[in-house]
Amino acid sequence: MSKIASALSDIDVAHRLADAARAAILPYFRQPDLQTDNKEADGFDPVTEADRAGEAAMRALLDDLRPEDGILGEEHGIKPGTNGRQWVLDPIDGTRGFISGTPNWGVLIALSKADGPIMGVIDQPYIGERFTGGQGVARCDGPLGQTPLRTRQTQDLSDAIVFTTFPELGSPAERAGFAAVARHARLVRYGMDCYAYALLAAGQIDLVIEAGLAPYDIQAPIAVIEAAGGLVTGWQGEPAHNGGRALAAANPDIHAKALEILRGF
Amino acid sequence: MSKIASALSDIDVAHRLADAARAAILPYFRQPDLQTDNKEADGFDPVTEADRAGEAAMRALLDDLRPEDGILGEEHGIKPGTNGRQWVLDPIDGTRGFISGTPNWGVLIALSKADGPIMGVIDQPYIGERFTGGQGVARCDGPLGQTPLRTRQTQDLSDAIVFTTFPELGSPAERAGFAAVARHARLVRYGMDCYAYALLAAGQIDLVIEAGLAPYDIQAPIAVIEAAGGLVTGWQGEPAHNGGRALAAANPDIHAKALEILRGF
Numbered sequence: 001m002s003k004i005a006s007a008l009s010d011i012d013v014a015h016r017l018a019d020a021a022r023a024a025i026l027p028y029f030r031q032p033d034l035q036t037d038n039k040e041a042d043g044f045d046p047v048t049e050a051d052r053a054g055e056a057a058m059r060a061l062l063d064d065l066r067p068e069d070g071i072l073g074e075e076h077g078i079k080p081g082t083n084g085r086q087w088v089l090d091p092i093d094g095t096r097g098f099i100s101g102t103p104n105w106g107v108l109i110a111l112s113k114a115d116g117p118i119m120g121v122i123d124q125p126y127i128g129e130r131f132t133g134g135q136g137v138a139r140c141d142g143p144l145g146q147t148p149l150r151t152r153q154t155q156d157l158s159d160a161i162v163f164t165t166f167p168e169l170g171s172p173a174e175r176a177g178f179a180a181v182a183r184h185a186r187l188v189r190y191g192m193d194c195y196a197y198a199l200l201a202a203g204q205i206d207l208v209i210e211a212g213l214a215p216y217d218i219q220a221p222i223a224v225i226e227a228a229g230g231l232v233t234g235w236q237g238e239p240a241h242n243g244g245r246a247l248a249a250a251n252p253d254i255h256a257k258a259l260e261i262l263r264g265f
Numbered sequence: 266m267s268k269i270a271s272a273l274s275d276i277d278v279a280h281r282l283a284d285a286a287r288a289a290i291l292p293y294f295r296q297p298d299l300q301t302d303n304k305e306a307d308g309f310d311p312v313t314e315a316d317r318a319g320e321a322a323m324r325a326l327l328d329d330l331r332p333e334d335g336i337l338g339e340e341h342g343i344k345p346g347t348n349g350r351q352w353v354l355d356p357i358d359g360t361r362g363f364i365s366g367t368p369n370w371g372v373l374i375a376l377s378k379a380d381g382p383i384m385g386v387i388d389q390p391y392i393g394e395r396f397t398g399g400q401g402v403a404r405c406d407g408p409l410g411q412t413p414l415r416t417r418q419t420q421d422l423s424d425a426i427v428f429t430t431f432p433e434l435g436s437p438a439e440r441a442g443f444a445a446v447a448r449h450a451r452l453v454r455y456g457m458d459c460y461a462y463a464l465l466a467a468g469q470i471d472l473v474i475e476a477g478l479a480p481y482d483i484q485a486p487i488a489v490i491e492a493a494g495g496l497v498t499g500w501q502g503e504p505a506h507n508g509g510r511a512l513a514a515a516n517p518d519i520h521a522k523a524l525e526i527l528r529g530f
Contacts, residue, residue, distance in 0.1 A: 030409070032417075032468055100426050100454055101469025103368055103392060126408055127368060127392050143391055144295070152297075161365050167432035167455060189365055190432060191456030203297055204366025 005065040011137055013065050014109050014121045015130070017058040021091055021107040022125035024057040025050045029126055030101050048099065051075050054091030054107060062087055069111075074216050086112050090216040094165075094193025103127050104195040110219035116241040120223030122198045131198045133227030140202055149201045149228035151250035157184035157257050160206035163196035164188075170211030174245065177235065177265030178209050181258050197221035200248055201228040207258055208248040211235075215243045222248075231255055235262040270330040276400055278330050279374050279386045282323040286356055286372040287390035289322040290315045294391055295366050313364065316340050319356030319372060327352055334376075339481050351377050355481040359430075359458025368392050369460040375484035381506040385488030387463045396463045398492030405467055414466045414493035416515035422449035422522050425471035428461035429453075435476030439510065442500065442530030443474050446523050462486035465513055466493035472523055473513040476500075480508045487513075496520055500527040 008016070028050035055075045062071055070081025073089040087109065092098050094105030107123040111134075119134030129142035131149060138149040154160050162185040164178055182188045185207070192199070194217070196208045201224045210217075219241050222232045225248055235245040237259055247262055249255030273281070293315035320340045327336055335346025338354040352374065357363050359370030372388040376399075384399030394407035396414060403414040419425050427450040429443055447453045450472070457464070459482070461473045466489045475482075484506050487497045490513055500510040502524055512527055514520030 026409075030412075030467065030469060096452055096454065100428070100452065101464045101467055102454070102457065102460070128408065143393065144291075147295075163365070187361055187365065189361065189367070189456050191454050192367065195367070199366045202295065202366055204295060 008065060009135070010111050010119055011132060011135055013062075014111065014119065014132070016065070017061055017087075017089075017109050018107055018121050018123040018130060020057040020061050021054040021109075022123065024053040025092065025107070026125050028053070029098065047075070048092070048095060050098070051092045051095060055089055058087075058089050058091065058109070072216060074214070084113055088112050088117070088216050088219040090194075090214075090220070093217060094195070097191070097193050102191075104192050106194040106198070108194055108216060108220035110216075110223055112219055112241065116239060117219040117223040120220030122194055122201075122220055122224055124195065124198075129198075131201055131224050133201060133224030138201070138224075138227035138229075140198075147202075149224065150203050151200065151225070151228045151230040152203050152206055153251055154206045155253050157181065157254070158186060160185045160254060161187045161189070161204075162207045162209065163192055163199070163205055164190060164209050165193050165196070166190065170245070173265050174211040177262050178211075180261050180265070181207070181209060184261075194221060197225060197248055200230060200250060201225045203228070203250070206250045206254050208246070209258070209262070211245045213243040213246055215241060218243055218246050233259070235259070235265065237263070273330060274400070275376050275384055276397060276402055278327075279376065279384065279397070280395070281330070282326055282352075282354075282374050283372055283386050283388040283395060285322040285326050286319040286374075287388065289318040290357065290372070291390050293318070294363065312340070313357070313360060315363065316357045316360060320354055323352075323354050323356065323374070337481060339479070349378055353377050353382065353481050353484040355459075355479075355485070358482060359460070362456070362458050367456075369457050371459040371463070373459055373481060373485035375481075375488055377484055377506065381504060382484040382488040385485035387459055387466075387485055387489055389460065389463075394463075396466055396489050398466060398489030403466070403489075403492035403494075405463075412467075414489065415468050416466065416490070416493045416495040417468050417471055418516055419471045420518050422446065422519070423451060425450045425519060426452045426454070426469075427472045427474065428457055428464070428470055429455060429474050430458050430461070431455065435510070438530050439476040442527050443476075445526050445530070446472070446474060449526075459486060462490060462513055465495060465515060466490045468493070468515070471515045471519050473511070474523070474527070476510045478508040478511055480506060483508055483511050498524070500524070500530065502528070
């Protein structure tokens with residue numbers, strides 16, 4: 001590791017990764033001839049050249065800037081580390097949104113230890129918007145300049161704005177769990193992918209409920225939301241950083257009210 | 266009307282309106298203390314100060330730049346014109362998305378005659394993205410610079426990407442109509458409001474299916490989509506500019522295939 005590399009903070013490194021991913025991914029965005037492969041035999045899970053290029057760019061930088069740290073990436077798998085630190089990368093969270101041209105996909109970058117993420121970035125390259133949380137930082141850099149991230153203090157489900165990505169969320173039991181919370185809410189919206197977690201950290205919404213997540217889908221959101229004053233657990237209140245079902249909440253009170261319902265599913 | 270005003274093209278005027286709406290609306294976006302009123306006795310239809318300020322700014326400009334033209338606006342109603350031309354304004358299409366902090370709401374501006382819109386703008390102030398169509402123009406000005414708008418040539422529903430705003434779309438019959446098309450599609454997404462129409466014009470998606478629309482929800486999208494090579498009708502193939510149920514399609518072939526299904530509902 002060079003002197004320059006060792007002088008960079010982890011957040012500096014994360015921002016360099018996000019910059020590299022932006023440069024690798026944006027040339028593919030909204031191109032008419034974007035190739036999509038199908039990872040699933042059943043259903044539609046597109047993997048694009050942009051995913052692979054974005055992750056490769058980030059891994060190359062980490063090999064240089066943080067050679068002793070491990071890497072877990074969606075597209076290129078695990079590189080073991082030697083110091084208990086792991087960078088968890090999802091080059092494009094929300095590939096379906098990406099191939100449809102929406103601005104709600106994001107680059108997810110987390111730095112994690114054994115018991116979960118300690119810092120994370122949610123980056124939206126097209127908007128030029130970056131949500132950073134952890135290691136003393138909780139802020140958004142975007143079109144409105146630099147703004148602090150702070151979650152809401154909503155107390156009642158009847159005042160809550162709830163997001164999930166798919167109305168066709170997970171298993172039948174998981175759909176029923178989501179619906180049981182959503183029917184109490186003031187407003188329910190769909191289709192945001194990782195952008196919903198960013199909005200929760202930014203104090204715009206109160207709950208995000210998801211299922212079927214991988215670790216790289218949720219670790220950066222956990223770090224950003226915790227830094228902004230919120231919390232993320234599984235549907236039984238367990239740690240969420242290994243993926244599966246997630247309940248992200250703006251504060252402990254609204255979390256407890258949603259969890260009480262979700263525990264039954 | 267001043268000499269300067271008469272020298273402005275209709276598209277110049279529309280862009281000045283969009284600039285004024287951006288300036289009026291953006292100071293309210295993502296503010297923690299945004300007030301929302303409830304227009305509906307039943308359910309949740311927020312009207313914000315931002316809506317009213319955005320429309321007032323556009324109407325003031327029109328009074329100066331196009332005093333003989335009529336105005337139809339969502340918030341402030343009808344101003345009769347004297348020449349058969351009408352500006353149709355929705356200051357914030359997607360208020361629910363706006364109050365949740367998403368970047369998928371938009372300012373809708375159409376210039377219409379008796380038989381429908383002849384020019385339209387879909388503007389997203391936060392992203393700084395503007396879709397213009399009609400009077401010889403079909404283009405997007407945004408973060409990637411200026412790009413032409415051209416719809417896709419998708420022929421089969423099994424290759425189509427379909428968007429709608431709400432999974433809870435309209436009446437039970439309308440939901441069934443949407444579902445009957447959606448089950449044939451490659452990919453279905455939700456939650457985009459007017460941004461879905463912009464993506465269709467930009468060649469990113471193939472169909473948008475909605476119901477319960479007002480004229481100001483659909484007139485700007487019609488103009489932008491037609492200028493890009495697509496078409497918009499009602500679910501029986503009738504003109505859509507008066508609102509109600511809308512089927513927007515990238516080309517006549519995919520439109521015919523979706524219409525064949527929707528006609529039954």
